[in-house]
Amino acid sequence: MHKFNDQVTDAEHDFIISKFNDLCEIVALEDYDQPAREELQGLFLHYTSEHFSREEAVMRAAGYPYQAQHATAHANMQDEFGRVLNAMPVGSPNLQADLVLLRQMFLHHILTYDEAYGEWLADGLRGP
Numbered sequence: 001m002h003k004f005n006d007q008v009t010d011a012e013h014d015f016i017i018s019k020f021n022d023l024c025e026i027v028a029l030e031d032y033d034q035p036a037r038e039e040l041q042g043l044f045l046h047y048t049s050e051h052f053s054r055e056e057a058v059m060r061a062a063g064y065p066y067q068a069q070h071a072t073a074h075a076n077m078q079d080e081f082g083r084v085l086n087a088m089p090v091g092s093p094n095l096q097a098d099l100v101l102l103r104q105m106f107l108h109h110i111l112t113y114d115e116a117y118g119e120w121l122a123d124g125l126r127g128p
């Protein structure tokens with residue numbers, strides 16, 4: 001559905017969104033399993049970090065002129081994910097709302113930064 005013009009990247013976006021949803025589901029349970037949440041959270045941060053690195057490598061290989069700015073946006077987002085997820089104590093009433101905000105932040109990045117790369121790539125493929 002999202003257009004990075006790279007199938008693996010587009011599939012990763014959908015996968016990360018589904019992991020956000022899994023996290024939302026687990027913290028919605030009144031008496032959720034804290035080790036399960038921590039495991040899911042650790043995996044989530046691993047997936048996003050891998051995704052960002054891979055995306056940056058794709059951009060570097062393509063000679064994308066805004067790769068450095070894009071990498072900075074990734075680093076800021078990854079910091080924010082870690083900061084919010086690791087700081088939320090068990091049973092925190094704000095956790096669900098914060099997850100929704102983080103998901104929004106990620107979607108916004110896809111629709112702006114990632115799509116800008118997809119458009120740049122498509123322009124180059126179309127030629128002058």
Ligand SMILES: [Fe+2]
Pocket residue numbers: 013051055110114
């Ligand atoms: Fe992305």
Ligand SMILES: [Fe+2]
Pocket residue numbers: 055070074109113114
């Ligand atoms: Fe990105």
